[in-house]
Amino acid sequence: MIYLDNSATTKLGEEVLEAMLPWLRDGYGNASSVHSLGRRARVEIDDAREEIAAAIGARPAELIFTSGGTESNNAVLKSALEESALADKLAVSAIEHHAVLRPAEALRRRGFDVEILTVNADCRVSPEMVAAVNHNRTLLSVMHANNETGAIQPIASIRNAAPDALLHVDAVQSLGKIHLRVDKLGVDFASFSAHKIHGPKGVGALFIRKGIDFKAHQQGGGQERNRRAGTEPVALIAGFRAAVRTAVGQTESYTAHTTSITNAMRTILIAKIPSLRINTPSENALPNILNVSFTDAERLDGEAVLQSLDMRGIAASNGSACVSGSMQPSHTLSAMGLPIAEAKAAVRFSVSKFTDLAEAVEAAEALVEIIANMRE
Template identity: 40%
Template sequence: MAITYLDNNATTRVDPRVLTQMLPYFSDEYGNPSSAHQFGSRVAGRIEEARTQVARLIGARETEIIFTSGGTEADNLALRGVLAARPSKRHVVISAVEHHAIFEPCEALQREGFQVTSIGVDREGRLDLDQLAANIRDDTAIVSIMLANNETGVIFPLREVAAIAHQRGVPVHTDAVNALGKTRVNVEELGVDLLSLSSHKIYGPKGVGALYVRRNTPLRPMMIGGGQERKRRGGTSNAPGIIGLGAACQILHELSDAGMEQVGALHDQLEAELRRRFPDILILGAGAERLPNTCCACFPGLSSEPLVMLLSENGICVSSGAACSSGSLEPSRVVQAMGIEPRIGQGQIRFSLGRFNTAADIQRLFEVLPQVVEKVSRANL
């Protein structure tokens, strides 16, 4: 069965051009980049080239890029690294719709005695900037607000967030994992002090990411031993992964906005057809600025789990924001934060398009989706 992949916010296919760049560093150029001999120094040079490629894409300096094992590590390093460097500050501000890679570390911080304030969003998923300003305190160590939500695609006004926090002398981190490659990301324009990104969301390999740390931003390392990454993140460098991340960033830099124009056109076609075929559908964040690849739709009165399963059985790969809790299917934390009624929110399906999608994928989706919705409706699943 042919697969129609519409889950690019979960992960992306490795671009063949990226894979080509990586392959020699598994077998031929396998030296340890920390070694003094030329076999290692050649690899070290390629890692620094990748660092330049990442920095160029987001408008940073090479010295401000720390390679990590992925977005989750980058998020944890941003939070705990800043908190460790500012021990007198015990308060963190996040949004109520952050990714688990921020939300769950903050839950752990609360168990350790830190205080965390979650800033709400409206029904369209837009951040309450007035509430943000009112909740920054003298003991606030860091504000961490995502650049774009992974479920709804809603883009947050990070420039305004940074201005509000900086007025109080508080550094700002943004999880840009879901935004990079789908909207413009420039650290100088955003004004943020730290930014997380992940390779596998931009057609690179899994298991590698990066944290941008603005010069002079206080940060203590979490992983110590070896002195890699200018003593900010110890451990032997994942050379093939880092080189793959660099190659993925270089491709994005060369594509500029052109790569998302096709995706945006498919997205508009997808949403128009959803509205035509399902008049009672709710598209989350439709009134807000969103990523051009993400459509999160709620089918009122239905449950997302059977919808996703039946679509999968027909070769259509999408995702649901729903989570099983205490044996019952509930709307996702993001949907609940938006104030969407459970009867509507429990039917949440996310369609996320990517570089390799075509009009044929949208056509195939609508050959299957109406039958699936009808079947689930009849069964009252």
């Protein structure tokens, strides 16, 4: 299998597995227990929190562990508007992950004012548009990097454009891939997930800036200083810690490696597919994503393109959700202004540090052949 779907999830790192095994095998104590097995688990959780917080420019007390990006996003939106009553209004970009858009829709149904911010053809939210929104008691949610196109949002400028808003950033795709410090970005909340950086599935974190009175979205025990109830999954947290250590420590080599691969793929596709449109911006984008579509898409079957790639042992993706057997156009590409047929038939290649150039070239050549065959 040539695995080019690393924005969906990644292979577990060997060092991550090694870091988790002792906690799965022997270190099964509950971190809230007073005996030594429990205390050992508590120390690992505290150390992991300290290390991950330092890696993202936060203080340990500003980080809570969650089950991943989806929970962190839901927690911010729902807690800020409901449990904690920090804001009365929500403004979210049109290209957010469904883990932001769906809770936003739920809040709208419950009577909150929800504004959707559009993006330009480059998949970018403009700080000018943000400045035009009324920020009084508003939670603004704009993702750091888009999971379909890789476009990086100008978060620091957005922060300046909305000084009074509470700002949440979904940083699930950017952690470990680009330089990221929550203190420099000036955000109030940020969501993270381990499984996009060779960590385990089912664990992530939420940054909550010091001083924000954040009430738990999930009630129960007093874990995470009463901000997230539930027995902490020590092995997953240990794995998350190892994944962050590797990814943040290797950002420069990761960027060089993944950039050279996506550039090579881009060159082949541009040269050999006349109707190609590149949806990943040429600047300020994640280095590991290449999203393409075809301007003659009405003659192509988007699902068949991915199936043909799969039959050749190549795992890629398109941003569209497959709902009851029919492809839905990608909401991100639609927001960028792509026609429906094109937004349904996009292909997203997302590479990792484990991808090698030869297999990426093979995948690009395969796509060229598949598109040529379909036209015939």
